[in-house]
Amino acid sequence: MDIKEIQNLIKFVAKSGATEVKLEMDDFKITIKTTPEGAETTYIQQMPMTTAMPMMAQPTATQPEHVVAEVAPAANENANLIVVKSPMIGTFYRKPSPDKPSFAEVGSTIKAGDVLCVIEAMKLFNEIESEVSGKIVKVLIDDASPVEFDQPLFLVDPS
Structure with missing residues (x-):
């Protein structure tokens, strides 16, 4: 999941009125909680690697x-x-x-x-x-x- 998808998820949760959304994928977990004042708290947690596979390098952007x-x-x-x-x-x-x-x-x-x-x-x-x-x-x-x-x-x- 890239940063744009995370941003879109945060926007969707803020507009939906939901108080908490949890999304768990293979390598990370995201929890978005909204407070009564409307502020959002986002937690992104890397899941531990269960196998000894080498990590793939993430592509880097050459231009911002x-x-x-x-x-x-x-x-x-x-x-x-x-x-x-x-x-x-x-x-x-x-x-x-x-x-x-x-x-x-x-x-x-x-x-x-x-x-x-x-x-x-x-x-x-x-x-x-x-x-x-x-x-x-x-x-x-x-x-x-x-x-x-x-x-x-x-x-x-x-x-």
Whole structure:
């Protein structure tokens, strides 16, 4: 099961209203539990190998996977701001590498399609692109921090 299938499963569980879903495959087990507040907790557990077979190497991506961030109107004191949310679970990085500058800084102007950050999930670095044009008002996550699915990452002023 790849990351997109896991993301789709999480979205389906969130929309279905189910409180717990367990999926067990040959080499892993996934449990998704929703709490009364609507937050999801996902556990992915590798199953122990029962035979002494050599592990197959997983294919590595030569190019980062392009993922488009979901955007939703902010429901806080400044209603004209747009919240850019994480489309996946992983580790949030503001830079393409430690020696490079950040993709987006507070005050920088962005346009639709610009890369805002990178989220590492299962050893793959996924570029998160903006769906809106505007100005970055606030970065809500610290660099190299874990993020959850649908967690707010940036506040963007579209004006």
